[in-house]
Amino acid sequence: MSNFKKRKHDSKTGETRLRLGMQHDDFRNAAHTLVDRIIDYHKTVSERQTFPNVKPGFMRSLVPDQAPEDAENWPEVFSEIEEVVMKGLTHWFSSGFFGFYATAGSYPSMLGELLTSAIGSIGFSWLSSPSSTELETVMLDWLAKALDLPKFYLHNGTGPGGGVIQGTASESTLVTLLSARDKAIRPQLSIDPNQCRHDINKRLVAYTSNVSNSSVEKAGKIAFVDLKLLESDEMGSLRGKTLLDAIKEDKKNGRIPFYVCATLGTTACCSFDNLEEIEPICEKEGIWLHIDAAYAGSALLCPEFRFIAKGLECSTSFNFNPHKGMMVNLDCSALWFKDSSHVINAMNVNPIYLRHEEMGRAIDYMHWQIPLGRRFRTIKLWFVLRMVGLDGLRNHVRRGIAEAKHLEELVKTDERYEILFPVVLGLVCFRLKPELLGNKIANDENEKLYEAIHHDRRFFITPASVGGKYLIRISTGSLNCSTAKLDEFWKVTREITDKLLTKNKFTI
Numbered sequence: 001m002s003n004f005k006k007r008k009h010d011s012k013t014g015e016t017r018l019r020l021g022m023q024h025d026d027f028r029n030a031a032h033t034l035v036d037r038i039i040d041y042h043k044t045v046s047e048r049q050t051f052p053n054v055k056p057g058f059m060r061s062l063v064p065d066q067a068p069e070d071a072e073n074w075p076e077v078f079s080e081i082e083e084v085v086m087k088g089l090t091h092w093f094s095s096g097f098f099g100f101y102a103t104a105g106s107y108p109s110m111l112g113e114l115l116t117s118a119i120g121s122i123g124f125s126w127l128s129s130p131s132s133t134e135l136e137t138v139m140l141d142w143l144a145k146a147l148d149l150p151k152f153y154l155h156n157g158t159g160p161g162g163g164v165i166q167g168t169a170s171e172s173t174l175v176t177l178l179s180a181r182d183k184a185i186r187p188q189l190s191i192d193p194n195q196c197r198h199d200i201n202k203r204l205v206a207y208t209s210n211v212s213n214s215s216v217e218k219a220g221k222i223a224f225v226d227l228k229l230l231e232s233d234e235m236g237s238l239r240g241k242t243l244l245d246a247i248k249e250d251k252k253n254g255r256i257p258f259y260v261c262a263t264l265g266t267t268a269c270c271s272f273d274n275l276e277e278i279e280p281i282c283e284k285e286g287i288w289l290h291i292d293a294a295y296a297g298s299a300l301l302c303p304e305f306r307f308i309a310k311g312l313e314c315s316t317s318f319n320f321n322p323h324k325g326m327m328v329n330l331d332c333s334a335l336w337f338k339d340s341s342h343v344i345n346a347m348n349v350n351p352i353y354l355r356h357e358e359m360g361r362a363i364d365y366m367h368w369q370i371p372l373g374r375r376f377r378t379i380k381l382w383f384v385l386r387m388v389g390l391d392g393l394r395n396h397v398r399r400g401i402a403e404a405k406h407l408e409e410l411v412k413t414d415e416r417y418e419i420l421f422p423v424v425l426g427l428v429c430f431r432l433k434p435e436l437l438g439n440k441i442a443n444d445e446n447e448k449l450y451e452a453i454h455h456d457r458r459f460f461i462t463p464a465s466v467g468g469k470y471l472i473r474i475s476t477g478s479l480n481c482s483t484a485k486l487d488e489f490w491k492v493t494r495e496i497t498d499k500l501l502t503k504n505k506f507t508i
């Protein structure tokens with residue numbers, strides 16, 4: 001620590017400091033201490049309480065009201081990491097974290113993040129960062145091949161398809177919805193150029209299931225598009241007949257159905273929309289079919305799980321998050337278009353300062369996304385694909401699914417609980433049986449069970465409600481998840497249930 005130079009501004013060294021924030025050698029030393037700290041964090045993260053004992057507003061007492069006028073030294077900042085950052089964290093990498101869907105990460109990915117921020121290159125156009133654009137193009141082809149996606153999604157396929165990295169699945173859905181909207185409006189305008197785009201927009205209608213991720217509904221709100229949440233069946237799956245009935249009814253009323261977002265691996269219960277039924281309908285009706293496989297997409301790395309994506313051949317766009325199941329840190333959401341001209345038509349604006357001499361011969365990813373600026377996110381993906389390898393990633397996916405199967409078996413051994421949805425990938429949805437509680441629904445009782453486990457603080461879990469049934473969902477497959485930890489979780493859950501039952505705490 002004594003190596004660190006005093007951080008008061010002086011005119012001789014000040015310029016370097018002002019340019020890079022600290023001296024080169026100070027950075028070298030600081031980075032080493034930080035890397036050591038990161039390794040220690042990862043070695044011991046599971047010993048920490050998964051969710052901290054903090055209340056909203058706790059940070060105000062830990063940091064000053066305003067930024068310091070004078071630069072502070074790294075040791076001072078470093079010494080506060082524990083208090084300010086770590087103590088108030090939900091530790092997603094902890095072995096006791098089973099909430100939402102697992103976060104992804106790995107040392108290769110962290111190295112990639114470091115290099116990305118060091119380079120600081122902003123790759124909105126080919127000119128602004130040729131390597132960033134071209135590595136992304138190749139990596140998206142690598143990924144498409146690794147997942148065995150239809151060939152039309154490849155950049156170097158025969159058609160106009162290709163992939164792009166978005167920040168999140170939410171952005172991917174929004175971008176595809178906006179592209180589909182543009183594609184739907186253009187022909188209407190060519191029939192009658194006097195029509196107003198807003199009048200056509202009012203007639204457009206999009207569909208998704210009532211179990212799809214909330215981000216789909218949000219995309220509809222942002223795009224100001226009427227997006228209908230269609231009833232899924234009892235397995236949480238959107239069926240062809242439901243979609244067809246909705247389309248017929250809307251067309252009868254002069255509406256223009258133009259977009260369907262089908263989900264592979266819903267957030268609430270990891271259910272799968274019936275693509276084999278949905279796709280022929282979309283194809284016949286000329287409707288854009290977007291596939292949201294944010295979580296489940298990583299499973300396509302493994303041939304034995306590709307059955308979940310049967311019928312992908314007629315999709316118009318496909319998205320999944322390597323930042324969920326593929327050991328790449330957020331943000332890395334891979335999105336493919338069958339025909340990229342639609343997104344380019346929808347997003348392209350062309351001021352002089354963004355033009356360059358290779359335009360038309362090279363990809364300009366600014367036309368494939370909402371923001372202008374974009375980080376060189378492909379580096380971390382490239383590092384992970386090379387340093388973990390497809391075989392290593394398949395093992396990672398398989399391990400997470402095997403953990404879910406392990407928990408499923410544990411739940412099945414106690415007849416007080418029921419599994420609500422088939423355990424296909426790394427998610428187990430269970431609840432206490434209503435019969436046990438002499439109650440038809442038992443939602444309040446299961447909510448109490450969830451709250452008791454949550455307040456116990458040893459495990460982080462997430463509830464959901466599907467078809468009016470409150471359930472507890474356990475997401476496996478995070479970096480440090482293990483069957484031993486799931487055994488521990490199950491023991492604690494049963495003990496908490498015993499207590500609630502004996503103390504009659506379930507009585508409402």
Ligand SMILES: Cc1ncc(COP(=O)(O)O)c(C=O)c1O
Nearest residue numbers: 168169170213265266267294295
């Ligand atoms: C099926 C599905 N779609 C979309 C999302 C949103 O993902 P993101 O946070 O990348 O926007 C999630 C998040 O869990 C998801 O499970």
